[in-house]
Amino acid sequence: MDKHTFKITISGTQKEAQQKAQAAAKLLAFLDAKTLDKLAYVAEFDKEKVALAKQFLGV
DSSP: OOOOOOOOOOOSOHHHHHHHHHHHHHHHHHSOHHHHHHHHHHHHHOHHHHHHHHHHHTO
């Protein structure tokens, strides 16, 4: 599989941005594009599912 490099901006403190980048990298490594696209859609438009997922994860 080809690899590509992108420059992105992540808001938050430096520590928080690093944590977000590391978490995103893990998700990108394990989930396919279709799953990531659906996950992003749910995060943006279905706040009830996001709240339920956060409760399940304990955050």
